[in-house]
Amino acid sequence: MYVVAVMPALVASGWLLGPGAADHSFHPLRLLLFLAAAILLLAWENLANDVYDADTGIDRHKAHSVVNLTGGRRDRVLGLANVCLLTGLALMAWLARLSDPRVFLLVLGCCALGYLYQGPPFRLGYAGLGEPLCWLAFGPLATAAALLALGGPLDPGLATRLGAGPALATTLVLFCSHFHQVEEDLRHGKRSPVQRLGTARAAGLVPWWIALTLALELAPALERFWPATVLLALAGLPAGVALMGLLRKHHDQPERISHSKFLALRFLTLNGLGFALGLALG
Secondary structure (H helix, E strand, C coil): CCHHHHHHHHHHHHHHHCHHHCCCCCCHHHHHHHHHHHHHHHHHHHHHHHHHHHHHCCCCCCCCCHHHHCCCCHHHHHHHHHHHHHHHHHHHHHHHHHCCCHHHHHHHHHHHHHHHHHCCCCCHHHHCCHHHHHHHHHHHHHHHHHHHHCCCCCCHHHHHHHHHHHHHHHHHHHHHCCHHHHHHHHHCCCCCHHHHHCHHHHHHHHHHHHHHHHHHHHHHHHCCCCCHHHHHHHHHHHHHHHHHHHHHHHCCCHHHHCCHHHHHHHHHHHHHHHHHHHHHHC
């Protein structure tokens, strides 16, 4: 799952290594520092999410909940989450000192969106707002932070153009995680987009979602804004086709689609790595 944490930095690295960034330097040691911090911060978000979901009871039957795996030790899981948060922010502060102080502010913005999604009293994910928050955090904000930290410019337009497609693929992972738990969500007051739309209509959105992801990544190549090698992003398409087929046939059968988010994750991984590599090879 932690590919979602590292993808903004990999995409930013691809651009910085490519021909479009000839006026900017690339710092590989900063990349390693950014990746370590990003993984820790996502670990905080995942662990804290398990704690807050345990508080509402929505994860009572979730086998992968860390709170459940530890026998309900909410306090220990929350303590570990806070250690991950503080360590990740300390690494980002160090990186900001090496590069630009604004890096730390951008990362704080990502963390704030993560808390709004899951944390009390907000829990905006329960109101169906998790997907737009996810796109903002892993798209423009995280990509802007990575670009600036690794030696690039603070350019919101560039960060949005680079991060929009991969962040949409990241958001698809979250969207697909709702299909197999619609009834459980409803019992605990969580109005996810899949629950609001119904599984049939939600499954019908997935082909458009994948098409838009690819369009956002590949359309700039037609304007020669990206090199043609970004067509490597199509490496994720087989996983996307498999995901579309699975949800089309079994959208209302939770036991058949519980792994749909992992197909979405495979699409994100292959698509994002192909896109980053295509930017660099150009």
